[in-house]
Amino acid sequence: VRLIDGTTGIEINMLAGDTPSDAIGSRGIIALANNNFVIASIYDDEIVVDGGSVRLVDGSTGVAINMLAGDTANDQLGFDSVTTLANNNFVIVSKYDDEGGIVNSGSVRQIDGTTGNPIRSLVGSVTGDMNSVDIVESPRGDFYIISLAEKDNNSIVDSGFVTLIAQPIVN
Numbered sequence: 001v002r003l004i005d006g007t008t009g010i011e012i013n014m015l016a017g018d019t020p021s022d023a024i025g026s027r028g029i030i031a032l033a034n035n036n037f038v039i040a041s042i043y044d045d046e047i048v049v050d051g052g053s054v055r056l057v058d059g060s061t062g063v064a065i066n067m068l069a070g071d072t073a074n075d076q077l078g079f080d081s082v083t084t085l086a087n088n089n090f091v092i093v094s095k096y097d098d099e100g101g102i103v104n105s106g107s108v109r110q111i112d113g114t115t116g117n118p119i120r121s122l123v124g125s126v127t128g129d130m131n132s133v134d135i136v137e138s139p140r141g142d143f144y145i146i147s148l149a150e151k152d153n154n155s156i157v158d159s160g161f162v163t164l165i166a167q168p169i170v171n
Contacts (some may be wrong), residue, residue, distance in 0.1 A: 001014065001016075002062075012060075012061065013061060014062070015039065021045075023043040025040070026042055027052075028040050030084055030090065033088055034088040034114065035059035035060060036057060036065065036088070036113055037056075037059050038054060038057070038082050039055045039057060040052075041053050041054075041078070042076040042079045044069065046067070046069035048072060048075075049073045049074070051069050051071060051074075051076075052076040052077035053070070053078075054077055054092050054111075065114075065116045068118070070097060075098055076097075078093075078094055079093075080093035080095050080133060085144060087168055088113035089110060091144070091146075094130070095131050095133070097123070099123040099124065100125075102127060104124075104127045105123060105125065106131070106133075107121055107130060122148075129148065129150060129152060130150075130151075133147065133148055135147075143166045144164075145162060147161075148160060
């Protein structure tokens with residue numbers, strides 16, 4: 001992934017994989033309103049084979065601010081989506097993330113768009129809990145809704161789950 005100066009066309013910086021088939025940027029590059037951007041790479045071998053990574057990058061320098069990486073083979077972090085929020089944060093949805101020793105339990109993580117640090121996370125309790133996730137932000141940007149259609153609740157298979165997350169408004 002190369003950051004190019006939009007005025008001069010000169011390359012500012014380049015981020016590249018360090019193993020064959022890392023496919024940096026394979027799941028997209030998402031711009032945040034604060035001039036940072038997010039690179040989702042589901043096949044990146046940062047910690048384990050195809051653990052995937054999501055990097056927050058400074059939009060002025062092209063230098064990585066922070067990176068989250070899958071810690072189990074084939075987690076493919078960021079596989080489903082990376083959704084930007086009005087307050088410059090973002091949400092990563094990964095249905096193949098193995099959490100708590102449960103294969104493909106999945107995760108939804110809200111990340112600070114300035115530091116790249118996790119704010120909150122929601123993980124599945126059984127395989128397939130995060131197979132069908134929707135993130136919808138309110139028009140004013142003061143909350144977002146996570147809809148988990150296949151989440152098991154109280155041992156009821158695929159009963160679903162919806163939660164509202166309040167967030168500060170950026171002026």
